[in-house]
Amino acid sequence: MGISDSKIIRLLSVLSSNPAEFLERSRMIVGVKLSFLDPAKPVYAIAGWESVEERLSKFCGCGFKAALEEVELTALASRLRQRMNALPSAAPFGAFHNGDAILAKLCYAVVRTIQPKKVAETGVCYGVTSAHVLMALERNGEGHLYSVDLPPLGKNGDDYVGWLVPEELRNRWTLRKGTSRRLLGPMLKEVGNIDLFIHDSLHTYKNMKMEFQLVWPELSPGGVIIADDIEGNAAFQELAMRGDVAFHAVVQEQGKKSLAGVLIKTAQHE
Numbered sequence: 001m002g003i004s005d006s007k008i009i010r011l012l013s014v015l016s017s018n019p020a021e022f023l024e025r026s027r028m029i030v031g032v033k034l035s036f037l038d039p040a041k042p043v044y045a046i047a048g049w050e051s052v053e054e055r056l057s058k059f060c061g062c063g064f065k066a067a068l069e070e071v072e073l074t075a076l077a078s079r080l081r082q083r084m085n086a087l088p089s090a091a092p093f094g095a096f097h098n099g100d101a102i103l104a105k106l107c108y109a110v111v112r113t114i115q116p117k118k119v120a121e122t123g124v125c126y127g128v129t130s131a132h133v134l135m136a137l138e139r140n141g142e143g144h145l146y147s148v149d150l151p152p153l154g155k156n157g158d159d160y161v162g163w164l165v166p167e168e169l170r171n172r173w174t175l176r177k178g179t180s181r182r183l184l185g186p187m188l189k190e191v192g193n194i195d196l197f198i199h200d201s202l203h204t205y206k207n208m209k210m211e212f213q214l215v216w217p218e219l220s221p222g223g224v225i226i227a228d229d230i231e232g233n234a235a236f237q238e239l240a241m242r243g244d245v246a247f248h249a250v251v252q253e254q255g256k257k258s259l260a261g262v263l264i265k266t267a268q269h270e
């Protein structure tokens with residue numbers, strides 16, 4: 001598939017105003033084009049949500065199941081649906097980019113269960129995962145979410161990143177705009193150890209591997225990684241095979257072909 005003329009024009013318009021961003025965006029385009037060279041596709045033992053819920057409840061304790069019953073979770077889902085229906089027609093992203101209900105529930109219940117002080121996320125779009133993390137942090141009464149997103153060029157992409165996130169939850173949120181390649185490392189250095197990482201940005205092998213390699217040393221023992229769209233390359237599988245991973249599961253998302261992965265780092269370093 002080629003690159004459309006309008007995309008090339010939008011890209012060139014960045015060259016004079018922000019050469020560093022031009023380089024990052026060009027690198028991303030080339031990276032996607034070359035992703036056919038990635039290592040072989042992963043083969044996962046895919047589970048349904050009920051079985052993953054059961055396994056996580058056994059591993060993390062009954063708080064996980066209880067979190068899924070909370071009224072705040074149901075209320076947030078319906079609020080976000082209403083807000084999506086009110087999305088202006090000029091909005092830049094297709095709704096298919098949105099995190100599905102399973103990814104959203106997973107983020108909410110993990111945050112309620114592990115009570116993280118610091119959460120990092122790449123890939124915000126309208127903010128389904130961000131809103132669920134922030135709602136759970138609010139219920140916990142502590143914690144902060146640090147997100148990174150590179151909005152699409154043109155079409156006011158900037159104005160719509162996190163558009164769904166309720167105003168009253170934003171006090172626990174820091175959102176940085178740019179590629180995870182450029183911003184994630186410095187952000188992790190700045191905030192120190194994190195307890196949960198959510199990957200939902202550029203799903204190439206190179207980008208996912210780079211994010212996981214940056215995050216792993218900064219992830220607390222017992223910390224969790226949730227990754228969306230892990231089916232396209234082996235980055236999540238390679239991470240899950242590490243000796244210091246205590247738990248991992250791969251779940252089929254709802255109404256999408258995508259797979260989400262969740263893994264837990266061992267609680268103690270040997």
Ligand SMILES: C[S@@+](CC[C@H](N)C(=O)[O-])C[C@H]1O[C@@H](n2cnc3c(N)ncnc32)[C@H](O)[C@@H]1O
Nearest residue numbers: 098099123125128129149150179180200201202
């Ligand atoms: C699948 S969407 C995220 C969906 C979101 N987590 C949700 O639950 O609704 C992917 C997002 O990643 C952003 N993105 C793409 N490449 C990126 C990169 N290299 N670094 C940071 N963000 C990127 C896109 O702009 C888009 O907003």
